[in-house]
Amino acid sequence: MANPTSTEAPVLTPQFCFNEKLLQDFLRLSRSSIDDSITQNLNALVMPSRQGFDPSSTAVRQTDSRGQKVIDPNACQGFKENVLFPSWQARSDVLNYCAGVATSPDPEDPDLILRQTESARDRERVVDERLDPYSARFFPKEARTESLANLVRNQRTVEEIIRARTWGLVSERCGGSSSSWEDALNDWRKKHQR
Template identity: 65%
Template sequence: MSKTPHQPRLTPKFCFDTTALRDFLRLSRGTVDDTIAQNLNALVTPGIQPFDPQSTASRAPRLSHKRPIEAEACQHFKSKVLFPSWQSRSDVLNYCASVATSPDPNDPEHLLRETEDLKARERLVDERLDPYSGRYFPREARTEALAMLIRNERMVESIIRQRTWGLVGERCENEGVEFANALNAWRKGEIGADLR
């Protein structure tokens, strides 16, 4: 099983470095969610059933990828790998969302935006001569760009978690529990408390 990346040190600088933020999310998703089938297959103990010579008599395909996994192995995987990975990404997204909604006194383009806004207000516009002269598209503050990135990443995260949880449910019998409810139960210590 792949080792999940450690949660980075949460600072505004990390959040505004969108490359680092996206890389962390991509690596975390890649090691757990994108490889969920391989991770689940690694939980199956090979050789539980002895070899049956009659199994070679017919060419019926075996659905080994649908073979259920022991409840203890599933619980251990969810409590030690899956939920901590999800929680780490949630912590990063929540922290960066709070940074995006906070004032940004260190914005390097703040003065440039103010200058452009002032020039746009002082500009004389005669739309009869130039119908496009009235257009002005202000620069986006980096907090606004970060907020949009966080919204997009949260939507991606929801889609990925639903897909992952569906695959886990096929092999680990999640009994119709939604991924958000299972994650919240794990956070409260109701799931896998003895495995922590």
């Protein structure tokens, strides 16, 4: 089973968010330790030694995934409460914080003066598109807050997809839960006052 300490969120600062590689690495590592290896994490919860060895289990090849044993409900609940939901919450906290940073003014933007200069030059430019049809193109450099906002938006979409897939597997292996992953996570948040 994955180590719950691997889901701890980093210290949240604007510098962390603006370092997009560091932000993406945290999200990628968190997802790979829990969500990408969900089948292995769930298989680790099965305790076949408690039931004893059944010699007839080796007589037929088990290729049907529905033949997998349902995991002990207490083990499943413990996994969800102590590993899965804390991991999801840590990633949600990081994305929410960085979304706030992306929508705040950025007085320390290193490219602010360059963008302002380019913008002033662009306003003064006289374009004769008959001579050069491409001269009207102007690609202003994106502010780092805009870049961060796009990254956060994309990562939230990725989170939705990954969580839906993970929750489907957890529901299948742990005995079908009728609630969605959003409802289950919100219930966990209420219990843990997050």
